[in-house]
Amino acid sequence: MNIVTLLPFIVLIGAMFLMTRSAKKKQQAAAQMRNEMQPGTGVRTIGGMYATVKEVHDDTVLLEVAPGVHAVYAKNAIGAVLDDAEYNRIVHGEEAAAELDADTPVVPDDASSLTGPDDAPADDAPRIDLGKKPEADEPAADVEPKDKKSDEGDAK
Template sequence: MSLVTLLPFIVLIGAMFLMTRSAKKKQQQALDMRNQMQPGSGVRTIGGMYATVKEVNEDTVLLDAAPGVELVFAKNSIGAVLSDDEYNRIVHGIEHDLKNDADIVPDDASSLTESDDSAAGAPDDKPVDLGKKDQADEPADEPVAAEAKTDEEPKKTDGDTETK
């Protein structure tokens, strides 16, 4: 056999080797991730449900989905183990900012309310133009022109057309 006939087989075997190697690596990463689960950590199942791990057994995991709701899942059904910050952000909507842990509280309440001077300086008497016109503002000739304009446009039908 010549090298030209063996080359496609060699390339095919090399591709199969690379695919199985990457699949084994992904399986090992998933196994490590599932083994790092411990009670109290937040998880996402492969079905997209977020819960907190309550108990870890050999093949199953007891999840606390809501107060009083405990579910038993297979370990293989855990899609991701989430960090505490990520779990709180997704489930509770809590954004944890590491740069600014302290709340900013003003020294006095006057900075929280609008002062009387700035409120008196803003005239609220002027009407706001939203670009809409009232029916009473339009001249009587315009509805007739609008009807003539609609007659010129082709009308839609129920789908009955003569062209096929």
């Protein structure tokens, strides 16, 4: 046999060996990452969901996907374990993560909590006349109520 005919097969076997070795290293690194998970860390599942680890078992992980909402996932479903800064940046946004770290005061969504009892108007404060006349409790005697049937009959 000629060496030229064997050369492509040798190259192919060598490439397969290198690819297999690299894939095994990635699998080992992922398994080590999953085994080092601790409760309280942020994770991303292989489906792209972000959650906080609550409990770690042999083959499963209890994740808190929202406050008070827990789900059991297989350990193999964890795609990445994130550090706290990255998890807060992704889940709460860059601005929210910066605000969590800063000592800036929190501004409420509405202004009702900004006013205190001293700011409330007094009951004996003078009223402003807006030109409206107070409506009487009873309808005026000179105005007759309209009858819908008579209006419709006139239109025909």
